[in-house]
Every structure is written in structure tokens, then in C-alpha cells.
């Protein structure tokens with residue numbers, strides 16, 4: 092007897108359609124020109140810092156990518172997590188400093204989850220996200236695991252009305268928020284009159300301040316959000332806030348795996364190129380068996396990671412019963428592999444790989460911080476154990 | 485869609501005309517072959533319909549829907565996995581007509597006479613000689629590690645026909661009748677105690693030239709088809725979650741809480757994730773290649789499978805408790821053509837899987853295939869490939 096958790100799900104298509112391949116080609120051309128690693132690296136030393144706001148405008152507004160998950164009735168593309176995952180693969184490949192994961196995935200998913208009861212309250216914001224005229228984030232610590240208790244560092248009271256139409260006042264601090272300083276809209280989990288709620292805060296309102304943090308991965312900055320009697324609009328009643336937050340973070344985790352995959356593929360390809368061209372002992376280093384075999388092992392592991400990441404995105408898109416498991420698996424497994432590939436890529440470059448002027452370190456930083464984001468590998472394995480019915484000792 | 489309907493109609497017709505209850509499995513398989521439903525990508529008359537490989541699952545689905553039991557590949561694993569694709573790719577009409585149908589039904593079992601005492605990973609270094617004599621070839625040499633030779637009617641034989649040529653160019657591929665005079669099969673006892681494989685001595689064995697597969701000197705090209713299919717056969721089949729040995733291990737884990745420890749739990753979780761990721765990754769590769777020929781991806785799947793199978797069987801043995809120190813049967817006996825039905829001690833599986841990283845190309849050889857054929861990395865410098873074979877140091 093297999094347990095229901097483990098019951099075999101048919102595996103959906105994990106290969107890209109022609110339309111998806113076109114999207115990838117378009118994106119790769121744009122990013123190749125405007126988000127080369129040299130450009131990404133150069134930004135790290137400018138005061139304006141890493142974000143490329145012009146490129147974000149192109150992606151969100153001109154290419155309509157910010158609205159992929161948003162239904163057409165709000166002006167979005169009505170696409171699915173499959174396409175969003177593909178975008179993240181490419182953004183990961185180029186380490187492109189734009190708030191896609193924060194805005195177009197995490198915040199958008201949270202807002203969409205509120206539609207069943209609050210559609211009229213969020214329709215305007217969704218439309219603004221879809222056309223790229225506004226940017227949002229989910230104000231949770233990026234270090235928080237999907238399974239962690241509901242955040243309690245922000246609390247507040249209702250000031251007017253009941254349900255989702257009213258207003259509230261929030262006070263508290265949320266550290267390590269993705270794209271905090273780029274978001275006009277903050278979706279804040281908070282205890283309202285003691286109970287879990289999600290609320291919407293405008294970052295330009297009085298009582299809201301955001302500071303940028305210095306991060307391990309400088310190409311994807313985090314910020315600290317401080318609220319002091321800031322006005323907020325409740326988006327959920329207390330009964331659904333936990334589930335909405337969980338779904339948004341699970342979706343983020345599932346799609347982050349695709350970004351990790353894209354970055355790992357780029358790091359791996361760079362290493363293979365170097366193995367072909369760098370000569371020592373009178374031959375290309377890629378002809379030494381120790382290195383050929385390491386490259387072959389990394390390639391095999393990437394093949395498994397590719398399947399796992401695409402599976403999680405496909406399960407999200409199809410609202411599959413296997414989605415939670417696929418997300419935990421992707422987070423646990425792809426994260427580990429992506430870190431290893433990035434570390435090996437740096438190593439295989441020798442001394443040049445350890446210099447600031449070479450992209451290898453950027454990929455290590457991205458891979459390692461992604462692996463620690465929204466749950467450590469251990470936490471994801473623990474969740475996998477629960478979902479796949481693999482009880483501990 | 486038209487092809488789908490065509491296949492479905494043919495399957496229904498097959499099932500309607502031949503009542504499984506009234507015949508042996510083998511007879512039914514024969515009818516299935518004649519209906520072109522053995523492997524739909526083969527030409528008509530060879531067990532196929534000349535359709536895309538990607539449509540084969542339609543046949544299996546429709547048969548399953550009609551209540552026909554799933555196929556047991558163990559009836560002829562080497563023949564089905566490697567012999568058939570090689571004969572289909574390189575055989576003459578006469579060879580296909582003679583060989584494919586009984587191969588498919590399992591009436592005639594196949595084996596693979598490739599490895600020799602002096603040529604394993606370096607298969608192209610093999611020394612078994614085939615010398616032309618009129619319209620036949622005379623073969624002398626020794627093969628080793630030959631699985632199922634004791635059951636086989638036919639063998640895929642790779643032999644040297646021109647020692648003056650460099651190693652890869654002087655070989656020719658034959659289909660050998662294992663009942664021919666001069667073929668001697670001796671069992672080799674394995675680490676598990678039983679004998680699946682054999683030594684095969686070939687002394688003055690005559691093979692008619694009509695049983696040559698591919699041109700003289702083209703043996704390596706033909707053998708590559710065999711090897712690519714071997715790795716797919718070992719690593720590639722679509723499997724359910726927790727299928728096979730992992731399922732056995734998980735059952736034990738869930739049923740016997742007293743055997744669990746934190747260290748084993750840590751390892752099991754990671755192994756479960758690795759196996760599931762490999763399964764999904766394989767499925768993605770299968771989808772991507774559904775219509776194409778087996779390529780080097782099969783090598784990657786086989787490489788992953790070998791490591792996972794070894795780790796599963798080891799964990800299973802460790803989890804067996806005090807009984808882990810026992811074993812079921814060391815008797816020297818021949819393996820039978822039963823497939824995987826037999827229940828064995830965890831120690832047997834632990835030992836048997838040690839061969840997974842050797843058989844069908846060692847892990848090192850497979851990494852080399854990936855490095856060359858997928859990653860296009862610079863080759864290792866070699867001193868043996870340009871010399872005439874006879875001058876290569878051995």
C-alpha cells in the first residue's frame with residue numbers, strides 16, 4: 092500500500108513549447124545585451140547600486156512580463172507559473188538585478204490569492220502590476236521558511252470598517268525583505284488585533300521607512316521595512332491569512348528553483364568554456380580526466396535539477412495535488428546542486444575565478460544566498476519528509 | 485491523431501481476434517508482432533508500422549485498457565534492449581525476417597559477446613579473430629562476462645577482421661548462432677554466489693557471411709548502436725514514484741519504526757530526493773527524445789541509476805537489523821530466465837548492485853562519453869588509436 096502522499100502523479104510535460112522557446116529567445120537577446128555580467132558587476136560600485144530600473148521597465152512594461160501570472164481581466168497575460176519560471180531561468184542566467192521574484196511572483200501571487208473575497212479591493216493594484224506601472228513586494232524576511240509560524244513582528248489595530256474594505260494602523264519591523272526599496276506596494280503579514288492578516292501598505296505613506304541592507308548577494312539586495320503607525324488596508328480575514336502567505340511563499344520557493352537552475356547553467360557553461368580554452372601542461376585543461384569527469388558529474392546533476400525545477404513550476408501551473416511536495420523537493424535538491432555547480436565553476440577557473448573582475452563569485456553568492464532563502468535545505472528536507480511520509484527516528 | 489486512432493483500432497482488432505485466455509503469452513506476442521504492434525517505429529513486416537517512436541505508449545495504454553498484462557522484458561532483456569534496435573538499424577531484410585519475431589516473443593534469447601579478458605572498457609582493443617573463408621567467417625577467441633549465454637540462441641558478436649587497421653576500424657559485427665559447433669559456454673560464479681554470466685570460448689566457429697551485420701570493418705559503428713541502447717535499457721524506462729527497490733526500502737522504513745535512527749533518516753531523505761529528482765529528470769529527457777534515437781543522455785541516466793541503486797541497496801541492508809549479518813544462499817547455481825520475481829536477502833541486492841557501476845560501461849567510461857559527446861570537451865591524448873591494432877602494446 093502506498094500512502095496517499097506518495098501516490099504516483101502523472102508527470103506533466105517538462106519540455107518547452109514553441110511559444111515558450113520564443114519567449115526564451117526574446118528574453119535572452121534582451122538580457123544578453125543589457126544585463127551582461129560586466130554591466131551587473133559595474134553597478135555594484137555605483138551609488139545607484141544594483142537595480143537596473145530601465146531594464147525593469149522594459150521587461151515589465153514593454154514585454155509585459157510582470158503580468159504573466161495576472162489574468163487578462165486585470166490586464167495581465169493570463170499565463171502560468173511555467174512561463175514565469177522560464178523568465179526566472181533567464182534572469183538567473185544573467186543575474187539580472189530586477190525585482191521580478193519579489194513583485195511578479197511573491198506579491199502578485201499573494202494578491203491573486205485574495206481575489207475570491209477582495210477582488211474589487213485589489214483589482215486596481217493588480218492592473219498596475221500587470222502594466223508595469225507599479226512594483227510590489229511581500230514584506231516577509233527572505234530567511235523565513237514556508238513552514239515557519241506566522242510572522243509576529245508587525246502588529247496593528249483596525250481604525251475604520253470591518254472586513255477587507257476598512258483601514259488599519261501597523262507598527263513593527265520586517266528585516267531581509269526582497270526588493271524592499273523598489274516596492275511601492277508592501278504586502279505585510281501582521282497580527283491585527285492579535286490575529287493573522289495580510290495588509291497592503293503604500294511605501295510612500297507617512298510612517299513607512301525602508302533601509303537597504305548590505306547583503307551576501309549584492310546583485311539582489313534586501314531591505315528592512317520599518318512601520319510606525321502606518322496606514323494599511325486589510326486584504327484577508329484572519330482565517331485565510333496563513334494559507335495565503337503559505338501559498339505565496341511556496342510559489343516563490345518553487346519558482347526560485349528555476350532561477351537557481353538558470354544561474355547554475357550559466358556558471359556551468361562558463362566552466363566548460365574555460366576547460367576548452369585554458370591550456371596548462373601543453374594541453375587544454377579540459378583534456379585532463381579529473382576535470383572531464385567532474386564536468387560530466389555536474390552535467391548529470393544539472394539534468395536532474397532541470398527536471399525537478401520544471402516539475403515544480405508545472406505543478407504550480409496545474410494546481411497539482413503534488414505541488415507542495417514538488418516545491419519542497421525543488422527547494423531542497425536544486426538548491427544543493429546549484430551551490431555545488433557555482434562553487435565548482437569558481438574552482439575550475441583557478442585564480443582568475445577568485446577575482447572581483449570575474450563573474451564566478453557573483454554566481455557563488457547568488458547560489459548560496461538563494462539556497463538559504465525562504466528556508467534552509469534542512470528545513471525543506473524536513474518538509475519533504477512530512478509530505479512524502481518519511482517519518483524520522 | 486490519425487495515427488493514434490489507427491493504432492488504437494489495430495490494438496482493439498488484435499485483442500478481439502486473439503483471445504489471450506486461449507493461448508500462451510508467447511503465441512499472443514507473436515500475433516502482436518504480426519499486427520505491427522511490437523515496436524511501431526519498425527517497418528511493416530518487422531513488427532512495426534513505420535510510425536514515430538513516440539507513439540509506442542499508445543499501444544501500451546490501449547493494451548492495458550484491454551486488460552492485457554504488462555510485458556515482462558525479462559523474457560529476453562538483451563535481445564529486446566539491444567539486439568532488436570541493432571538489427572533494425574543495420575540488418576538486411578533477410579536478417580530481420582529471420583531474427584526479429586522469435587526475439588520479440590522470447591522464443592530465442594539473445595546475449596552480447598563483446599567483452600574479453602583483455603578488452604573491457606577498451607572494447608575496441610578486442611582480439612577475437614574472424615577470418616574470411618569463402619562465404620563464411622571462421623572465428624577464434626575468448627569472450628567473458630557474457631550474461632545469459634547459457635540461455636541464448638543468438639549472440640551479438642564483435643570480432644577483429646583486420647589487425648592491420650587501427651583498432652576502431654578493423655572490427656566487424658556478426659550475429660552468431662550459439663548452437664554452432666565450436667561454441668563452448670562455461671559458467672562464472674559471481675560475488676553473489678550465483679552465475680548470471682559466463683566465459684564463452686569460440687574455436688573454429690563458422691558464421692555464414694549472411695549473418696554479418698553491417699559492412700566489413702564497420703563493427704564499431706554497429707556496436708555503438710548496441711551500446712547506446714544498452715544504456716537506455718538499463719537507465720531509461722519510465723518508472724513510478726518509489727518504484728522498484730526504493731519502494732521496498734520505504735516499506736521497511738515505514739513498517740519498522742524501531743529500526744530508524746537519525747543518521748539513517750538523514751541519508752534516506754537525501755536518497756529519496758535524489759531518486760525522485762533522477763526519475764523526473766529522466767522523464768524530461770524521455771519527453772524531449774520521445775521521437776528520436778537513443779543518444780548520450782542514456783549514459784547519464786545509467787550513471788545516475790547505478791549510484792542510486794547502490795546506495796538504496798546499501799541503506800536497505802543497514803536497515804535490516806541483526807538479520808543483515810545473514811545471507812540466504814551461496815550455492816553456485818545458474819540464474820534462470822525468471823526476471824525479478826525471486827525474493828532475496830538484502831545482502832544479495834547489496835552485492836548485486838556493486839556490478840551496476842561496471843556492467844554496460846563503467847562509471848568512468850560513461851563520464852567519458854558525456855564529456856566527449858555532450859560537453860564536447862577536448863579529448864584525452866591517446867597513443868593507441870592511430871596505430872595498427874597489431875602494434876598496440878597489450
Ligand SMILES: Cc1cc2nc3c(=O)[nH]c(=O)nc-3n(C[C@H](O)[C@H](O)[C@H](O)COP(=O)(O)OP(=O)(O)OC[C@H]3O[C@@H](n4cnc5c(N)ncnc54)[C@H](O)[C@@H]3O)c2cc1C
Nearest residue numbers: 596597598599604605629630631839842843844845846848
Ligand atoms: C554483471 C555483469 C554483467 C556483464 N554482462 C556482460 C555481457 O553480457 N556482455 C559483455 O560483453 N560484457 C558484459 N559485462 C562486462 C562489462 O561490460 C565490463 O566488465 C566492463 O565494460 C568493464 O571492463 P573490465 O571488466 O575489463 O574492466 P576494466 O576496463 O579493466 O576496468 C577496470 C577499472 O579501470 C577503470 N578504467 C578503465 N579504463 C579507464 C580509463 N580510460 N579511464 C579511467 N578509468 C578507467 C574502470 O572504470 C574500472 O574501474 C558484464 C559485467 C558485469 C559486471
